[in-house]
Amino acid sequence: MLEANNLAVEFAGRGRRARAVDGVNLSVGAGEIVALVGESGCGKTTLARTLLGLERPTSGEVRYDGSALSHRGRALKAYRRQVQLILQDPMGSLNPRQTVYEAVAEGPRIHGLPDEEQVVAEALSRAGLRPPERFFLRYPHELSGGQRQRVVIAGALALNPKVLIADEPVASLDASVRGEILALLLRLRNELGLSALVVTHDLGLAWNIADRVAVMYLGRIVESGPVEQILTAPQHPYTQALLSVLPESPDRIVLTGEPPDPTRIPTGCRFHPRCQLLASGKAAAAGIDTACHSEPLPILSSAADPQTACHLTLVDS
């Protein structure tokens, strides 16, 4: 359905080039929910923005329904009817001067759809705001956080899209509301067959709603595959560390150091300066420590089966 092929996005800034996305293959199938997990600065938001056509790739391409995404005006506009964005902060994603009705009607107005009022009412009730008429004239500041996010979702649904791209859709919501919004995303998938790419730092969210998960580190996907497999039996040391710092987990692997810098990507395996397996000598025992330092890893394909970009697993298999 939606596919990234060898996608790379670079930003030029202060003399150095930041490779925010540095070679990514990723696909979202019809009716599939994929979670893209990583820490801030790993490039997950840039990847999502590029998939939406908000950022131009430096190399590689975005493919939708088998054809490459064009950045020309009309084609891009048509594409944006199909693929919708949901942002983290629902307060910020709504214009404070617009009513709920206008916010939801914005998409249909841009694309000149008929029966605006009916479309808006239907989108609102699909997003769980019922009866919709009660919300038409309210302003964002009069709503609770959960209701605001539902308005944003309704705004996306009004265009009858095929794919939702949600960037941390529940990160700024209260815990008790979080589950309801996630349940809404799941229900939309089941009822409308919507595909979704959910960008998040929250592995619990992936467990809650995603079919597949891709773990991103410093511009690359380091591990991907079905949620059950990746989250219960992670192969990549970074995924293992991320899972280990969750409160319930027994042994913590707290990585030292700060989130890495995309302007200075390490040689070899990009994770090696923080890798606990390399630090503990496990990599040396397997005789791959020089490879970790100097040999770059192949880019993972967009296939659905589990894959890991780690020299150690390459040796094992």
Add this chain to the structure above:
Amino acid sequence: MSITWTRRQRALRRFWADFRTHRAGVVGLAILVVAVVLALAAPLFIDEGVTNVVRGTGEKLAPPSLDDPLGTDESGRSVLLLIWWGSRTSLLIGFLAALLSMVIGTVLGIAAGHFRGWIGAVIMRITDWFLVLPSLVTALVLAAILGGSTATIVIAIGVTSWPSTARLIRAQTLAVEARPYIERSTALGAGHWHITTRHVLPNVAPLLLASTTLEVASAIVTESTLAFLGVSANKTSWGTMLRGSYDWGAATSGAWWYILLPGLCIVIVVLAFTLCGRALETVLNPRLRGATR
């Protein structure tokens, strides 16, 4: 459409309720309404003849009396009627010049803020260039070249006073465009026109309204200054009256009414615009009012 209409009505009512709490603003508004109504209604009672030197019937430079409540000028014309008729020119030039300056400033400001990259950079350099031009001198030169007419004065004031508006609007545009709802709108498929007219413009409009009000005041002052310096629309305005009083030595001959009263009118109207503008600013600027609203 009815939904939009209801919303606008509500917003307007709330705006008025807010504005009413600013007493100074209400006083300013009242003065303005009186001034504008008087100016508009003037032709019902008097005509341009009151400015005709030949038809000056009173004594020259006579002090206020029952016949001429505000005294007369050097040609025996009634200062009261001159001020009344002159208010038309002063206010017209003030409003038109402010409007022109606002339109140029808004279009260029939004364009500079919206199209970052070289378009924005070029617009900003032009703006900076205009900003450092001594505007009064430029206006004088422009008016002298183009010849004296109302349109000339309006253009001279308008094209020299827009840069500060453009800068203000650009800053506000940048602030609005950094908000996530712009990104959401783009992702919905919105183009430049939609984003600038549906999101940016409504968000800068309140600021614009407040600053237009202040701009009218400054345009009236500039018009008076230009007239005083000898460049005028060749019609009676408060500025040309001041010029006349100066030319005829009103100050030295003790004709205080001739010099003081037009000046006082300028001060009062300008003050009223300023009061109104400040109140508008407080009511409409989201940063100055509580976050809860």
Add this chain to the structure above:
Amino acid sequence: MSLLELDDVSVTYKLAGGELPAVRGVSLSLEAGEAVGVVGESGSGKSTLAMALLRLLPRDARISGRILLDGEDVLAMSWGRLRAVRWAQASIVFQGAQHGLNPVHRIGDQIAEPLLIHKLASPDQARRRVAELLDQVGLPGWRAKSYPHELSGGQRQRVMIAMALACEPRLIVADEPTTALDVMVQAQVLTLIRELIATDDISLLMISHDLSVLADLCDRLAVMYAGRVVETGPADGTFTHPYSRALAAAFPTIGDLSSRLAPKGLGGDPPDPLQLPSGCAFHPRCPVALDTCSTVSIELRPAGERRTAACVLAGEAV
């Protein structure tokens, strides 16, 4: 005697449109060396409560009840006494503290500031103490010469913790200390806090919206809803109150098949403090509410070992 004791503490904000009861009759105690977590959602009054402890609330807030810190009533203290207490006995680490540092001062000077203000150390001693504190929070000593913008978010949060430790307080109040941080950095900061309370005999009152973080770090938990504590109990037990249960279920345990593709949440929205529901404030969202819940307000009652809950069903088999 408890280190900190709250007795029927209420905080009301005066607004133009009326009074907003942010905290409504909270009683809570904290023993020396104990770590207590207060969990709640936005608007539950948890941050207001934290600020009230050291009288850091704005002027339009009215506090009633008693707050005893080491037996001394905070609400009755003079301003001078209060200032001394704020650093030396209890200090606070704020939410989003990365922005709480002054950008134009070196961090060493900022850490030393309370020591010098309270004349607890000479400039020389202060410098040594700063190095010691930086070491304690896992930053190299030369960082004292850095400016805040040269540090990452996690490092700045470490600096804030070092500042809180500067005067060797007995109690640290931490309000969402890790909220804006990345998971891995959050884990680093939590490990640091855990080590501090284990080794230095410091008591911790930690406020958070994240139940799992608190359950992991604290001995005891208090759950707040609509300005009230609705449940208190040991951090490792199971919850009784339906709201606490919903909170606990909101963040799934990975590997737990019952939550796979089944996110759990509560219907409805957090209540508006200006229009609190009658009876038990939670009843409109409660999955097990009885008819009486909409009329009868429930106080905390025993609900198992060292556990209290404000629910009619508490104490019975739910």
